[in-house]
Amino acid sequence: MSAEWNLVLVQSAYLVAGILFIFSLKWMNSPQSARRGVWAGVWAMVLGVGGTLLNPAVAVSSLPWIAVAVMLGGLIGVPLSKVPLTAVPQRTALSHAFGGLAAGLVGTAKYYLWLHEGGQNLTTFRMFAISAEVILGFLTFTGSLMAAGKLQEILPGRPITFRGQLLLNFLTLAGAIGCGAALMINPQLSFLFPLLIIFSLAFGIMLIIPIGGADMPTVIALLNAYAGLSAVAMGFVLDNQILVIAGALDGSSGLILSIIMCKAMNRSFTNVLFGAFGSVQDSAGAQTSGAVKSASPAEAAEIMEQADSVVIVPGYGMAVAQAQHRVRELYDQLIKRGIKVKFAVHPVAGRMPGHMNVLLAEADIPYDDLIEMDEINPEMPQVDVVLVLGANDVVNPAAKNNPKSPIHGMPIIEADRAKTVLAVKRSMKPGFAGIDNELYTMDKTLMVFGDAKAVVGDMAKALSGDSGMH
Amino acid sequence: MIPLLAAAEPPALSSYLPLIFIFVLATFIGLDVIRNVSRLLHTPLMSLTNAISAVVIVGAILVAGPQVSSEHPLWITVVGLVAIAAASVNIVSGFLITNRMLKMFKTREKEKKG
Numbered sequence: 409m410s411a412e413w414n415l416v417l418v419q420s421a422y423l424v425a426g427i428l429f430i431f432s433l434k435w436m437n438s439p440q441s442a443r444r445g446v447w448a449g450v451w452a453m454v455l456g457v458g459g460t461l462l463n464p465a466v467a468v469s470s471l472p473w474i475a476v477a478v479m480l481g482g483l484i485g486v487p488l489s490k491v492p493l494t495a496v497p498q499r500t501a502l503s504h505a506f507g508g509l510a511a512g513l514v515g516t517a518k519y520y521l522w523l524h525e526g527g528q529n530l531t532t533f534r535m536f537a538i539s540a541e542v543i544l545g546f547l548t549f550t551g552s553l554m555a556a557g558k559l560q561e562i563l564p565g566r567p568i569t570f571r572g573q574l575l576l577n578f579l580t581l582a583g584a585i586g587c588g589a590a591l592m593i594n595p596q597l598s599f600l601f602p603l604l605i606i607f608s609l610a611f612g613i614m615l616i617i618p619i620g621g622a623d624m625p626t627v628i629a630l631l632n633a634y635a636g637l638s639a640v641a642m643g644f645v646l647d648n649q650i651l652v653i654a655g656a657l658d659g660s661s662g663l664i665l666s667i668i669m670c671k672a673m674n675r676s677f678t679n680v681l682f683g684a685f686g687s688v689q690d691s692a693g694a695q696t697s698g699a700v701k702s703a704s705p706a707e708a709a710e711i712m713e714q715a716d717s718v719v720i721v722p723g724y725g726m727a728v729a730q731a732q733h734r735v736r737e738l739y740d741q742l743i744k745r746g747i748k749v750k751f752a753v754h755p756v757a758g759r760m761p762g763h764m765n766v767l768l769a770e771a772d773i774p775y776d777d778l779i780e781m782d783e784i785n786p787e788m789p790q791v792d793v794v795l796v797l798g799a800n801d802v803v804n805p806a807a808k809n810n811p812k813s814p815i816h817g818m819p820i821i822e823a824d825r826a827k828t829v830l831a832v833k834r835s836m837k838p839g840f841a842g843i844d845n846e847l848y849t850m851d852k853t854l855m856v857f858g859d860a861k862a863v864v865g866d867m868a869k870a871l872s873g874d875s876g877m878h
Numbered sequence: 879m880i881p882l883l884a885a886a887e888p889p890a891l892s893s894y895l896p897l898i899f900i901f902v903l904a905t906f907i908g909l910d911v912i913r914n915v916s917r918l919l920h921t922p923l924m925s926l927t928n929a930i931s932a933v934v935i936v937g938a939i940l941v942a943g944p945q946v947s948s949e950h951p952l953w954i955t956v957v958g959l960v961a962i963a964a965a966s967v968n969i970v971s972g973f974l975i976t977n978r979m980l981k982m983f984k985t986r987e988k989e990k991k992g
Contacts (some may be wrong), residue, residue: 428924429930430907436915439983445978453969460936466943469957474939477959488967489974496921499975503968510961510968514937517957521941525949531888569977572945632924640901642937644894652897653904654933660908661927665920755917762920768977774986775918798953814982 421459428452497759501556508548511638515541530595540643541586550612565621633662672755675830715792725798729860736771737868754802903992929972
């Protein structure tokens, strides 16, 4: 095959792959077409990889080794795809780490390859692209490992802060960028390249240290964007279109998700990354003013039984307790009695975007009953019973009423406007933000103390026990 | 734009303009498409983009692919192979887990039938 036709063939494969990647994401706009989207993505990847293997630069003798590497990755990948759904946030973070590592390694290899050839190929623009790829790739690698460690609770989930932290972070990033800039001016300064890698790895770690568990949705989305951008940078290094297209799609996805997460917490990027939220309010302690009324699971079940409509607000507590299947039993019992049951899902509930929806879908709850915050709030005054399940800050009325509250301005699910509130909680310990929740001391609120799974199980049992009475 | 042939002359800055165009336009498409993704599916979206970002395997193949020679040291090939393995983890686990999660999303009607 002539070089000309080979080029046409490879580029055509890339073009179709690019189109399929776009459709892959487009079909995610509804659950009906979403699985088609996965297949579009698979075919796009097959075309992208297949096209690349046709490149004459790829020697036939290398193909077996490439196959071995792919199979090795597959062997790790299959078990990683079978984790319980409560562990999906850490799996996602871990995947970002692999992606970042691959990008960083390719950038590194390309630099030394061109340097080995004498360096005339290391143009200023290429050196810029390599530096961007390596910085983004390696910071995504260590940052994502840190995030995965925090989510898996191998590392402490609380934000870790110390004096001079911001300055140190800034200097590390400046060190990485400085090395990159110097290499752009003179790519022969090869001693700077290992420094560039070390600064980038260190910055990734330090970026995540001060970030607490509840900020993870934003951080994971942001790391997603970095992984995409490092693929774009790689595309510029290798002069490759499919890398630029797929990386740009990925980067924009991460960006949009981060913006949605930030808006849902009424915070800015800088505040999430440098704010170490929660560490300051800790000292304020948890004093609850006003009396707390509590109820047993059976009493709570009775109250729900009298209702016409029940709205369940799930939070991270539901995920931790793995309570979603018990929630399904409760849902079934209530539906059986003709009670309308809906789930109100806050965008930042859980540890990654959309976390609650996946858990509830796993428990076979139809997705028509999973309602977004903005849609459910206008209906709240007509709702008889709200069951708050392991959620805290996302239902805290202080976000609306108390301008002094650290979460003031954050959009919340307005559970306080419902007729009766049932809140399932382990104890009166305040939530992530370390602030009191006046919802729990309202007249219409009853607390049900205990582990979410056990409590909801008891509620369902209480209802199934006397199902003949009504 | 001839990425296939090792050019003797390094590319001029202006030769990157088409790639920059592609980047800007793909970003606009990406922003628009992602904005329309159902909020229900944000977790599967993230695992799908995880798999898609593993397109870096293309770069890894280009690094690991060439015949080992005095111009292309063995260690470069090994680094490329490690990158291929890392990207393959994401391709395999990303697509599989996305599909697994999406299978769980059912409407009420399907729920009754099932």
